[in-house]
Amino acid sequence: MSGWLRAFRWRRLVSLACAVMVALEVLAVNGGAAALAGSREDAGGERTGGGRAGGERAGGERAGGSAGPGGGRVPLVYVGPEGSGGRLFECLRSSGYADGRDLLVVVGGEGDYVLEAADVTAAVRQAQAADDTRVDLIAVGPSSLAARLAMLVMEAPIPVRTLIMVAPPNRGSFAATALRLAAQLERQVAFRTALGRLPAGERPSDPEPLDEAAYLATRAYSVYEPLVARYYRDDKFSSEGGNYPDFLSWLAHKEKELFGQAIAGAQAPPAIDRYPALAELARRPPEIDESLTRAFFEVEAARAAEYNFARLFQEKRPLTLKDLGLTEVLTKAKSGGLKRLVVDLLTRLAESLGARALAERLSQVEGLAATKLLDFDAWAAPAARLTAEEYVLPPAGGAAPGRGEVILANYFLKFWNEREAARRLTLENLGDFATAAGPPDPRYVTIAPNWPNLWAALPALTGAVKPLANDLRTELRSMSLPVRENDSFIVVRGAPSADPASLLERRDVQDLILSELGGGARPKPVRPRDKVPAGAGTWKTEGKLEAVANRPSYLEVQSDLLSGPGRLVVELSPPSRREPGLVLAAWAYAESDDGTTERIELNGAGPASPLSADLGSFGGACRRVLVGLRFKAEPGLERVLDPGTKAPAQVVYRITWVPESAAGPASDGGRGDPGDGAPGDSDTGGEGGNGPGTGKAGPPPTIAVIRRSKKTTHRVARRTVHQKWEWDFGDGTGAEDLDPAHTDVTRSHTYAPGKYTATARSINEAGAVIRQLTWEVTVPEGGDALRREFKAETIREPRVKIVIDGPKMWVTGKPAEFRVSAEVDDPPFSDGKTVSIDPGPVFSVVWARPGTFEVAAAVTVRLSYRFPERSVFVIDTYIEKVQVQVCATAATE
């Protein structure tokens, strides 16, 4: 027995020892990994987001940069605060940019976005030199607003290929807004108290504010506090209320007029007339949007009223740092330097709140000398001060420009976002890429710093249980535009502050900029599975490509794989596991030798279904095909993928190339649509041999239809047409001709003696300039007024007649043949056209069930217009539809 016990004890000891060893092993592995991660973090963080930085590198060289289509470098204009960009410029020069030739610098950042926009425009014109080359733009910090202003508002929009915005301003991340508001609210309480002590006749109701706090206090006192009292009496504590989640909602419903005037529709546009430089460049000032930013302060005044009600009438005490739970957070901050930054910010907040005693206590928590902490002027942390000034404390004092900066920034952010959204293609509103206006929309690349310290320090304010990693969603919402398929948004982690200049000092950011100037992440070249000689028969390939939400990924099919007429079919399978709320979006660009680019969308039956498209035939004139994909938010959801926390997903692609006979015009043959319809639809078109994989031209395609929603063509109607003329006679007068039918007009104007430059611009339906004509007019001094006539012509849409010849009544189960013919005239100035028909000049449809169905065909006309000063290419797609009544057969065959 005792021997057994001894043995048992030894066994126990041995087992215990093994368990301890295993545990130590596991800890060692994890600890090592953690140490590695920590060291990477300490080394400056890692750049998140998909794609590679730096482009291709050879040895120690830094490749990247941008060669234009003709081989020359694409000019680059940099606009940013004075003294910024030093290291970046060195990097650009080592990549081949030459100062003054293809690298121009505009000093901005003064807050006057309109003036800065004028400077940017001038720099771009200088960079363009004699031709219409597009340029690249790098805009740093607030200068991003000026860059966007220049691109969209100036009378002759500057042609930009890529706009890289480094730390552009947003409307203030939530925490920054919160801090700012918190600081202001306590400050205005003092004003409010003073107002209350004034005799009734001396209380201003709507003063010209010299100080923001005074403005808030005055508006709160005179307008919003009585309404807050009503809100609580009539809604929050009444026996029938409780319908509104907050005061602003109640205000919007119950005080519609006030809300509309003071908040929703507040007006006080920037004083454009104080920007003379703008007047020189633009004959007319930019359109003034109706919603302004004084509303920003009206909302804050409403907030102040709510705060005053709680603070003064309910005698709730002021918010303190202790309420924010900051003490606990500060002790968890990682490094001493960051702690000091946070402490500095918060101490300034405490100072603003009037809680100096708390600030002193805070310094004791940190163990830092109280005098050093409270001596803000001597604080040697410019980044903290910059951030504090920009985000935490509003522009103080009586200087209007300080407040004006905030107003202008918010104004532009709201206004220009909407205008850009209306004029640019978005992921929700995609269409043909090439327009008569010339170059396609520019690509926007946003490089934003992720400054986690502020979020980590204010968990209570952000409302999260744990500190948030970043506030990417707020940044995107407030900073950028609706995401377009070519846009990229990259968050740089480990940034010491929100100061954009500090970002430019980082090697990884410099490499990233070079990479984006070179076109972004390189497309993945497609290689056929089997090596086949060029142009000889069908090839297939499949593989995987990473897809993310913050930037596109591309596959590239080069022209040597597309030689000769043929059809390219692309199918993409989304990953089996995808993040909720995100769907895969895919598209293709077919770049032709004539410089046009056609865009084709890949469709699927549902969020989880494969996306596919028959890209059509290329007739041998295709330079390359790019297939792009990325994740986008599902409709109705404002979601943004945080590239730092979500891993990219693998998308499986299958690409098939089927040569066609070259007989006849470049017409689309069959169209297989494996992605359309619900399960159960046997819509694998291409029966009869013209679909993918058959390798030879055969009978026309047959489209099987089960559901009414089944489409016989996936092309979308799109036309580029002249919409209006904008005339500027050069003497301060102008006119608009809004009749789209006036493509050939003559306009006259009478001039007084002097020299003038008259311009006429033809604007298309998207607001882009199709053609601009200028005339110089000279009327001698001392002479009579001169009446001058100007003749202006622009593109006229071709007259297209489409006929679908086929049965109006049919039966189920039997193919019905349809023939499509298109007559297209030759408009003035056109010097070449190609016509393609989808699903084909001849096709069949088989219905599986009776009903009334729609048969549609798309005719795509590619037109070239030659004007004296330039050529214009247009791709118009017309859709013709017929209805077919399908009856069930009486007996089966």
Place this chain on the structure above:
Amino acid sequence: MSFWFPYGPNGEGDPRSAAVRRTLAVVAVVIVAAVCLAAAWAVAALSEGAGCRAGRPDSARFLLLTITETDNRVLQAAIVPGLAPGPEVTIDADRRRLVVARRGLVPRGRYRALVRYLAEDFDVPLGEGLLAVRRLPWRFDLGRSLGLSRRLGDLGSIDPSKRLVSGPLALLSIEAAGAAVIEHLGNQLTLRPGESYARLWVNDGGTVRVIEPGDEWRRVMEEALAGRVPVSRLIVANHGWWTQGEMVVGDTASPVRPCFMASPSSGGE
């Protein structure tokens, strides 16, 4: 005696092994129950539609009730308006949608009624929940602890004793036409769709009084607010039949929040 045969040849039992077997049996039952529950949830999850719909996109209907408590003295500090996290569940009456900030807030499966519970102090949510009523009668303790201390952090900022609502609230039955029969403080009444039940508690010099809707309500309420006296209001409203397809995941921020005011993250992601 061995472990698996706890009873000896003479029928005597081994108490120790029997206890172990009992324990293992309980553990096994718990594991099986957990697996079954998880499977049920998984099935329910699979059947949920994709996209922004939070509920199953079918016609499964439920009665939507709201229980809203409003206080004035629970929060001791004046929270900056707009700073505090907003509610995670809101009713968009204009578009007839129940908006939830996160899909995880939506109860799984089917339920006879859904109760949106919210306790707030000057628009700052103190407690919130979306509660599924699967069996009737259903009881809810209005004075239940909201875990304020744990959630709002500093004790100095809150005074839970200033929440005056009291009593169990019971949902006794639901009629076919959508009327809800409720009981509170000894009162039983029927709320038809669109109707509500309200009570006001006021701490009148240490004595808590309950006020019913009427002339006295407004006078007592205004006096209490003016005098900084603790007051709590309860409203139970019947919003009628809704379907699970009318629940969406989205931004619960106020629809009139100006776009230039950054929206707070709700719940973190």
